[in-house]
Amino acid sequence: MRIKPGSVTMKLLLVLFLLVISRAAAGKHSLKYFFTSSSEVPKFPEFVAVYLVNEVQIIHYDSNTRRAEPKQDWMNKITEDDPTFWDDETERLKLNQQTSKVNIKILKQRFNQTGGLHIVQVMYGCDWDDKTDEVNGFEQYGYDGEDFLSYDLKTETWIAPRPQAVTTKLRLDNNKSYQTYLKYYFTQECPEWLKKFLNYGGSSLMRKDLPSVSLLQKTPSSPLTCHATGFYPDRADLFWKKDEEELHEDVVKGEILPNHDGSFQMSVDLDLSALKDEDWGRYSCVFHLAGGQEVSKRLDKRDIRTNWKTNDGGFPTGAAAGGVVAALLLLTGCIIGLIVYKKNRPQGSSSTSKSDTSSSSGEEAMQSMLT
The missing domain is CATH 3.30.500.10 (MHC class I-like antigen recognition-like)
Known part of the structure; x- marks a missing residue:
């Protein structure tokens, strides 16, 4: 070192x-x-x-x-x-x-x-x-x-x-x-x-909670966000991998933020601009909790939650019915979490x-x- x-x-x-x-x-x-x-x-x-x-x-x-x-x-x-x-x-x-x-x-x-x-x-x-x-x-x-x-x-x-x-x-x-x-x-x-x-x-000290993991995207050209929330403790990692190899390029990892209930949330973005359609199934988002427990979510267009609309005014195929609400809640939760974190983090x-x-x-x- x-x-x-x-x-x-x-x-x-x-x-x-x-x-x-x-x-x-x-x-x-x-x-x-x-x-x-x-x-x-x-x-x-x-x-x-x-x-x-x-x-x-x-x-x-x-x-x-x-x-x-x-x-x-x-x-x-x-x-x-x-x-x-x-x-x-x-x-x-x-x-x-x-x-x-x-x-x-x-x-x-x-x-x-x-x-x-x-x-x-x-x-x-x-x-x-x-x-x-x-x-x-x-x-x-x-x-x-x-x-x-x-x-x-x-x-x-x-x-x-x-x-x-x-x-x-x-x-x-x-x-x-x-x-x-x-x-x-x-x-x-x-x-x-x-x-x-x-x-x-x-x-x-013994508490260990696994999160719910969601795939979120604002628009078709936006990075894809893998969001994990509700985990505890905060000794955790969230990352994208292709096949069995962790990705470091075209990836932006966010901070771990607290939720109002004492659990934590974090997200990691993946740039999809160079991703080929035939390669989607090779990508997955992995959450790893200290102690070895994991949650993995494979990249699937049908699982992506979004609030963008198609040309006919409707939502795209595969968008969850609660996509708009989920995206707004995510944004609000991150803002509130950041405020709480900055107020309460150890000096x-x-x-x-x-x-x-x-x-x-x-x-x-x-x-x-x-x-």
């Missing part, structure tokens, strides 16, 4: 990229902690922390708000068991924020840098399979868009893909007490927190590290990695 050095946009896109990788498979659950530390990035917090369960954001903290906050209503249940949880977590993250500044200074020295835009990212956490009870832990560090250091739980060793990380790797590999702690954390403590969060989240994005919600906080791991 390489990002062009000095590119603010690409580096911040990497933050978003780290949030969408490693989709959990069916039966598997994940708890991930992301920390992002930055220097001289305009209009971006110097420190951002995000916690995810099954890729759903549950906690957010940044150096502007300086407060750990729940991102799901059900996370407030945690104070029933731990009344000081939010205060304690806030203090731990404040310490991580201070440590992050030291980390960037150390890495600048390692790379013989004096100033400029730089980003340190850390991701750690664990997976748990509720069918086999198998657990796995992971910890990864990145600097300026490139891998810097990672931990292999199976071999209990650190991997240093860059020469500047070798010193840290050797020191950590020789720290047997820390290795013992990591093994305990990844195999015992982290899975316990994951199960606790899953218990708080209940049906919300700040996420990325990476090792600050657990237990007695051992993440700043300890960050310090031990870089010093």
Whole structure:
């Protein structure tokens, strides 16, 4: 994973990229902690922390708000068991924020840098399979868009893909007490927190709804829109494919937008101008939900909903009786969804590290990695 050095946009896109990788498979659950530390990035917090369960954001903290906050209503249940949880977590993250500044200074020295835009990212956490009870832990560090250091739980060793990380790797590999702690954390403590969060989240985290998929077209010369609505969660993809190959040319993908009922919608357009009549049956629109469930709709002129009229004033053969209503509802729904999304989307994005919600906080791991 390489990002062009000095590119603010690409580096911040990497933050978003780290949030969408490693989709959990069916039966598997994940708890991930992301920390992002930055220097001289305009209009971006110097420190951002995000916690995810099954890729759903549950906690957010940044150096502007300086407060750990729940991102799901059900996370407030945690104070029933731990009344000081939010205060304690806030203090731990404040310490991580201070440590992050030291980390960037150390890495600048390692790379013989004096100033400029730089980003340190850390991701750690664990997976748990509720069918086999198998657990796995992971910890990864990145600097300026490139891998810097990672931990292999199976071999209990650190991997240093860059020469500047070798010193840290050797020191950590020789720290047997820390290795013992990591093994305990990844195999015992982290899975316990994951199960606790899953218990708080209940049906919300387990919910999976497949969408209804429709083919829509304004006029015969307009792109064909494949629209999926009513799915949950928002960890999903919608794409066109020809035969069994996904299409990337002549395709425009829209954003995932929220519906009023808490579900989501998205669309993807296909340019039909170069499509031959005999090839229509080779195209299909595929919706893929995290966990492997899919809905596929083959391209068929009879299934296209439209509101354009033929020369005689009637609707074309194959247009659904509710085509006009469907198109208007789609337009209205997208406008409303966009307004809701822009009003409610989280301010700040996420990325990476090792600050657990237990007695051992993440700043300890960050310090031990870089010093």
